[in-house]
Amino acid sequence: MVRRAGSGERVAAQEVGETGQYLAGRYDVEVQTLPVTTLRGVEVRGNAATELSVPMPGMLVLSKPKGITTGAIFRLRDGQVEFATDLNPSTAGERLLLQPGQYELVLHPQNATKYNKVQTKRFVIESSQTTKIQF
Numbered sequence: 001m002v003r004r005a006g007s008g009e010r011v012a013a014q015e016v017g018e019t020g021q022y023l024a025g026r027y028d029v030e031v032q033t034l035p036v037t038t039l040r041g042v043e044v045r046g047n048a049a050t051e052l053s054v055p056m057p058g059m060l061v062l063s064k065p066k067g068i069t070t071g072a073i074f075r076l077r078d079g080q081v082e083f084a085t086d087l088n089p090s091t092a093g094e095r096l097l098l099q100p101g102q103y104e105l106v107l108h109p110q111n112a113t114k115y116n117k118v119q120t121k122r123f124v125i126e127s128s129q130t131t132k133i134q135f
Contacts, residue, residue, distance in 0.1 A: 001030040005041050033099050035084040057097040058125035063134040071107035098125045
């Protein structure tokens with residue numbers, strides 16, 4: 001998604017690897033990675049190509065324990081916690097491509113009424129590497 005910088009006005013939707021023509025100026029670009037990567041203030045100059053790059057993702061291979069039906073992954077960045085994705089409640093394992101960074105996984109039984117039933121685990125994703133987590 002390409003938006004005019006600062007205004008949020010949508011200019012175009014463009015697939016990765018596609019080229020497009022834009023007026024000279026500054027744009028905010030959202031790349032549909034997991035979690036979403038936002039490049040702010042990308043400068044486009046007249047009669048020149050502007051190439052953007054995003055780090056290669058890493059793979060998370062997750063094995064969930066029996067009875068765990070809900071959960072989510074959060075990215076930890078600059079002292080902030082950002083939602084990355086919900087987990088599929090109907091599977092015992094998942095494979096997810098995530099952008100490099102530090103994350104926290106939060107799992108809990110669907111009918112849990114107490115906080116002490118929640119399980120958390122921090123992990124790091126590195127570009128082109130596989131991280132395995134088994135509870």
